[in-house]
Every structure is written in structure tokens, then in C-alpha cells.
Amino acid sequence: EAGVAQSPRYKIIEKRQSVAFWCNPISGHATLYWYQQILGQGPKLLIQFQNNGVVDDSQLPKDRFSAERLKGVDSTLKIQPAKLEDSAVYLCASSLTRGGTDTQYFGPGTRLTVL
């Protein structure tokens, strides 16, 4: 079974530029998550999708971050414009359902450096 795929793996941009990350979850997984992991910290949820609907985006900085999962499968996270403090690893995860004990499977992440 293929895991969660993410691309690109690394991205370096200048501040005020825009960037987009792509995630393809495990086939059949209804729930998709985007997390931000700053160096030295645990992952922090940015947005949670159930199929193509948003379940929780309370911690997403909506003035600069946006995400979509139009067909309920793969997802894109965008930052526009980027700030220095956005430098982090962006992790995508998926789970079969929204169950509280459902295993979340993580992708390898995209490491973003904003100069």
C-alpha cells in the first residue's frame, strides 16, 4: 500500500513570494490533515478536511494561507505572501475516518525555508 505522498520535499523562497505544496493521501482515506512543524516543536494542525469539506481550520492564518481538497482526494496548501516565520516542515497526514483513535499516517513533509 502506497503511503502519503508530498511534493516538493524541499523549497527555498524569498519572503513575500508565494509557494504551494501538494499532498496525495493514502487511497480511500477520507480525512486529510496539514500540520506545520517548526524546528524543535511538535506538529501543529493547520487544517483538517473530511472528504472535500473543511472540518477545522481554526489555526490556519487565513490572511496568507489557503488550502483546498476539491475532489476529496489530493490537496494543495498555499502560502501567499510568505514570511520568515513560515520556515518550517509542512506535514500532510491522512486517516481512514474521523475517529479519535484512527491512525494518522504522515507523509515525509516539505521543508520550507524563507529567506
Added chain:
Amino acid sequence: TQLLEQSPQFLSIQEGENLTVYCNSSSVFSSLQWYRQEPGEGPVLLVTVVTGGEVKKLKRLTFQFGDARKDSSLHITAAQPGDTGLYLCAGGPQAGTALIFGKGTTLSVSS
């Protein structure tokens, strides 16, 4: 806001030593999970505990969920260099909600 505090933040030990990592909160969680993350990779689930007082063993790793479901511990017996990594605890406040992660414990085991 529910928080998970992990301690210690860093741990550097010799091969063969035992260690315990703690995860504490003032809030009750419906479930608690432990993950291990290696550099350049996403976290990988080690175990999920859901019942207060529950103890689970995974080879040399022992996980315990506190009776009140507010804290958890991870004990590693006879650590090996392959155990090196970032250990994260994550709590599910309610079924169906996203996980809240602690800051992690970076473990380094040298031979």
C-alpha cells in the same frame, strides 16, 4: 487551550541504559498516541492508549496511560542506537478531533 508538556526535551544516553519520557496535561484526553520521528521523515505511530491505567508493551518499549487520562509515559529498556529519534506524544481531546502534539523529546543513544 489543551496543552501537552513533554519532558525531558533532550536526552543523551549510552547503549544499554533505561529511560523514561513523560507527557503531561491538565486536561483529559480520550486517547493518547506516541510517535517516533526520524530526521527528514514524518512521524510514525508507535502506540495508541485509550483506557485510563492502560499499559502497552512493544518489544523494549512500555507505554502507560494515567488513571485520569491526563498523562502518559514511555519507558525504553536497554536502549539501542536505533532508538535514536524524536518521540512525540499526541492527544485526541475528543473522538473525531485532530491531535494535539507535545513538543517532543529528542533521544540520542550512543554505542
